[in-house]
Amino acid sequence: GAGVSQSPSNKVTEKGKDVELRCDPISGHTALYWYRQSLGQGLEFLIYFQGNSAPDKSGLPSDRFSAERTGGSVSTLTIQRTQQEDSAVYLCASSQARGNEQFFGPGTRLTVL
Amino acid sequence: GENVEQHPSTLSVQEGDSAVIKCTYSDSASNYFPWYKQELGKRPQLIIDIRSNVGEKKDQRIAVTLNKTAKHFSLHITETQPEDSAVYFCAASEYGNKLVFGAGTILRVKS
Numbered sequence: 001g002a003g004v005s006q007s008p009s010n011k012v013t014e015k016g017k018d019v020e021l022r023c024d025p026i027s028g029h030t031a032l033y034w035y036r037q038s039l040g041q042g043l044e045f046l047i048y049f050q051g052n053s054a055p056d057k058s059g060l061p062s063d064r065f066s067a068e069r070t071g072g073s074v075s076t077l078t079i080q081r082t083q084q085e086d087s088a089v090y091l092c093a094s095s096q097a098r099g100n101e102q103f104f105g106p107g108t109r110l111t112v113l
Numbered sequence: 114g115e116n117v118e119q120h121p122s123t124l125s126v127q128e129g130d131s132a133v134i135k136c137t138y139s140d141s142a143s144n145y146f147p148w149y150k151q152e153l154g155k156r157p158q159l160i161i162d163i164r165s166n167v168g169e170k171k172d173q174r175i176a177v178t179l180n181k182t183a184k185h186f187s188l189h190i191t192e193t194q195p196e197d198s199a200v201y202f203c204a205a206s207e208y209g210n211k212l213v214f215g216a217g218t219i220l221r222v223k224s
Binding site for chain 1 (some may be wrong): 208
């Protein structure tokens with residue numbers, strides 16, 4: 001079946017602009033995660049959705065970052081007033097339920113000029 | 114919160130030799146420890162995972178060991194092949210929630 005998909009694959013934006021990144025999880029997966037990977041670095045947790053529960057936003061680096069998950073499926077990560085330090089690959093993952101294997105999408109490479 | 118340290122940052126081995134990557138974690142509540150392989154430009158893919166009720170798990174040439182008392186776990190790859198070359202990440206979480214990742218190990222297998 002189809003894996004996790006993300007769009008766009010690449011996004012170049014100017015400092016100060018807002019961006020939206022999209023994640024389509026594997027069908028039926030109730031848990032969805034966003035991570036950020038800076039060049040040559042490990043993955044940094046951003047936010048986690050599980051079913052209808054309130055999301056765990058503990059990893060969001062500032063109030064410029066927000067995410068939503070509509071209908072328990074597609075998720076959008078929004079970064080407002082982008083800064084150069086926001087440049088990274090943003091990875092989405094989904095799992096069947098909490099505690100199961102997380103399957104990653106291909107990521108969105110964000111470059112802020 | 115949880116903190117995961119991973120060593121070494123780079124590892125070069127000769128084809129056919131074994132490779133060992135070690136991670137330590139700080140939160141004794143963590144009970145799920147996956148290992149991901151990431152090839153250049155690709156997404157991370159799970160290669161093996163272990164839960165805290167098990168001390169060792171093996172899958173063909175790959176094995177993971179867990180020492181809960183010392184709070185460390187290790188990845189062992191035997192009979193390495195060139196296609197094992199990649200970046201390997203360990204991670205820890207409580208109940209499989211958010212994963213806290215190590216910084217990664219670049220493994221190079223020389224043929």
